[in-house]
Amino acid sequence: MSTIYKSESGASRVRRRYEELLEIWPVPAEHVRVPTGEGETFVVVSGPQDAPPLVLLHGSGANTTMWRGEITSWATHFRTYAVDIIGEAGASAPSRPPLDSDRLALWLDDVLEGLGLDTISVVAASLGGWVALDYAVRRPGRITRLTLLCPGGIGAQKMGWLPIALFLRFFGRRGVRQTARIATGLDTKLTEQVLDDVVLTFTQYKPRTERLPIFSDDALRHLTMPMLVIVGTRDVMLDSAATAERIHRCVPHATVHVLPEVGHAILGQTTTVSNFLLNESPPT
Template sequence: MMIYKSEAGAALLRERYLDALRAWPVPRAEVRVPTPEGETFVLVSGPAGAPALVLLHGSGSNSAEWAARIPALAGRFRVHAVDIIGEPGLSAEARPPLSGDRYARWLDAVLDHFGLGRAAFLASSFGGWVALDFATRRPERVAALALRCPVGLGPMKKGFVVKAVLLGLLGEKGRRKAVAGAVGEPESSPIVAQQLLVAAHYRYRTGPFPVFGDAALERLTMPVYAVAGADDAMVGSVTTKRRLEAAGAEVDLVPGAGHSFSGDADLEFLTRSAANGDFTT
């Protein structure tokens, strides 16, 4: 099944993304990487000799999600912003099952293409699930793991789905209110506007995200930091904190924040990890 609702919608979202790339705030290379799941689009920024950092965006998004943060990240790392397959970016539309190791083998191919034996990861939401899956299967390839509102540590909250359906019956105004509540942003936020545009033309993944068991989390041998909104409407942040801390991670909950918020504590963690020698191969 196509991930877009129409060819016209796919073209519109692609053009919006290309507009964002034209405004990318630092020098970049655009690399198209062959993988077992199809071509993968990667933006590379930062000094060639700096520690390697892989960025994985959230669901219904692409690497433009990182644009505001790229100047600070690329000032300290060799950043590889990866468009996740099956999402509205410039990578292949393939959506392998979340069970099994196909996402891990996909990331193996991306890292191998750049000659990276290991790298640090910074990932948000569904990208956090992909990063966690890789880190539990390939701990030797993950130097440090920074997560923002990751999914996969507990069941998604059901209440926000019911509320979204009911609000959707109210038309455009209701949909805007539903999206604002889900991401924890004001209705006037550009993030809400972008998500409404994406939802109009893109088919989100359906079905629950697999939850990582305790045995999998015990394989997180690298330094791990996570930050989540205490008022996240989609993800149980208390469960995220409890389970990751039990696995040895450092976790912060941001009071009053939802599924989307600013802050650079994860950059501080990554910088500290690099200074401690955690990135050494």
């Protein structure tokens, strides 16, 4: 575990906070550990057993608890599988296979097989969006509906905010908190606890440093499943304008929402996503 953290004590602090949040998961849940070729993968399973499957893939430096605000709604209609991506700040193995290989797709093959899933709907954010896109490209037909929130791999990563982040490091925890505000775009009192959790993680955790590979136009054009893509205009980490433009051009059947004054962390889209997953028109 310490291989992706700065210290074993730091890993323990993050793990304790994760366990606290799992204890207040808002719906009944099962905790499943799935063996894979990359090590054990932790999955939080909720919702009716006979409901259609919905796989949730979180972003970098996060874990399944990022979905706790949406899970009550989604688990009403779906059997939800909130997967801790390997090598991230959850309870899965610390393995970090290269992004320019097929190993994450093979890992997700193992996860789905272990869960007994064939075709699935997916909601994924940021790095999780990259993982979902990589899987959709490599495994045509496995994903039946795909929702991407601020996905990686379409618009380029932005690096202009990094000098500010490096400068703010000199101000200790206060600087880390301000960096978290800039990176996520979360700056309201309603998101203070979320920011606290981000700060706790990133003061102890060593994120991936390689750039996310960009999917080619040809790869995107081969995506045939219904898609919903949501980005924010104030995303400082990914080029949201380029993401929207490329999806419009390469996946013309996709629905794209560009949210004004929203940063990298996209909240409050539960109903929009539910309507898409259920193939329902939004209320007028």
